[in-house]
Amino acid sequence: NAGVTQTPKFQVLKTGQSMTLQCAQDMNHEYMSWYRQDPGMGLRLIHYSVGAGITDQGEVPNGYNVSRSTTEDFPLRLLSAAPSQTSVYFCASSYSSRVSTDTQYFGPGTRLTVL
Amino acid sequence: KNQVEQSPQSLIILEGKNCTLQCNYTVSPFSNLRWYKQDTGRGPVSLTIMTFSENTKSNGRYTATLDADTKQSSLHITASQLSDSASYICALNSGAGSYQLTFGKGTKLSVIP
Numbered sequence: 001n002a003g004v005t006q007t008p009k010f011q012v013l014k015t016g017q018s019m020t021l022q023c024a025q026d027m028n029h030e031y032m033s034w035y036r037q038d039p040g041m042g043l044r045l046i047h048y049s050v051g052a053g054i055t056d057q058g059e060v061p062n063g064y065n066v067s068r069s070t071t072e073d074f075p076l077r078l079l080s081a082a083p084s085q086t087s088v089y090f091c092a093s094s095y096s097s098r099v100s101t102d103t104q105y106f107g108p109g110t111r112l113t114v115l
Numbered sequence: 116k117n118q119v120e121q122s123p124q125s126l127i128i129l130e131g132k133n134c135t136l137q138c139n140y141t142v143s144p145f146s147n148l149r150w151y152k153q154d155t156g157r158g159p160v161s162l163t164i165m166t167f168s169e170n171t172k173s174n175g176r177y178t179a180t181l182d183a184d185t186k187q188s189s190l191h192i193t194a195s196q197l198s199d200s201a202s203y204i205c206a207l208n209s210g211a212g213s214y215q216l217t218f219g220k221g222t223k224l225s226v227i228p
Contacts, residue, residue: 004158042119042204042218043159058215090158100146100208101166104216106158 001026004107006091012113013081021076021110023091031094031102032074033058034066036087037109043090049074081114088112118142119219121205127225132195136222138188138205150179150190151204153221159204162190195226 007022025032033048045058049068063085065077074093078085089110094102122137140148147166151159163172163179165188171180176193192199202221209215 040220042220043206043216044218045215092158101164103161103164104149106160108158109156 003027004091004093004105006089006107006110008110009108010111012115013078014115015081015083017081019078019081021078021089021091021112023074023076023107024072025074025091025093025105026072027093027095027105028071029093029095029105030071031096031104032068033092033104034064034074034076035090035092036060037090038087046076046089078112083114086112086114119205119207119217121203121219121222123222124220125223125225127227128195130195130197130226130228134192134195134224136190136192136203136224138190138219140186140188140205140207140217142207142209142217144209145183146208148179148181148188149206149208149216150177150188151206153202153204155201162203192224197226197228200224200226 004025030051034046035043037043044060046064047066049055052068052071055066091107092104094104096102118141120139128134149164150162153159162174162177165172165181167183178191181188202223204221205219206216
């Protein structure tokens, strides 16, 4: 198993540009989520999904869109990038959306800079 | 507001020594508490998950303890190795069916020869 994969590893955008961060998992996990990690702050939940076709907002959803058309993929779209979205983005997944003690597996992260 | 506070912010120890990292929380209700290890430039990796009814859980040289009365958890690392150099993050899940974890800012541990 490759686990949770993310692409790209690094990205530089200009203000106003849009882009999609890719996330995929090959473990048949129900639950997938996106976090951002900023210096001096804990990880914060952006959006999550409890299965294909089902998504919901987390703590900091503004400026981001998600969709979940398959179990494996959970892309994160930045609609119009802003410097405040400069961050490291992590995708995570866990087997069940019903068991809160399931282990969450994190991807390697995408480091995004918005100029 | 639910909060997770970790201390110290950073710590330097000699290889082979033990250390203890602290996590204080105000999350309520509370379902489970997790400790993660995050190497520089990598994603967090789960070390332990404890429910509110458990007060200790081990994973090799890592032992997490939980005192739900005082709302404190600690992560004890025994016989530290250079590869233990990383950030250690505490996170809480607030309730059954809740998918939102509240994360602390982490403790940066450096193990030196």
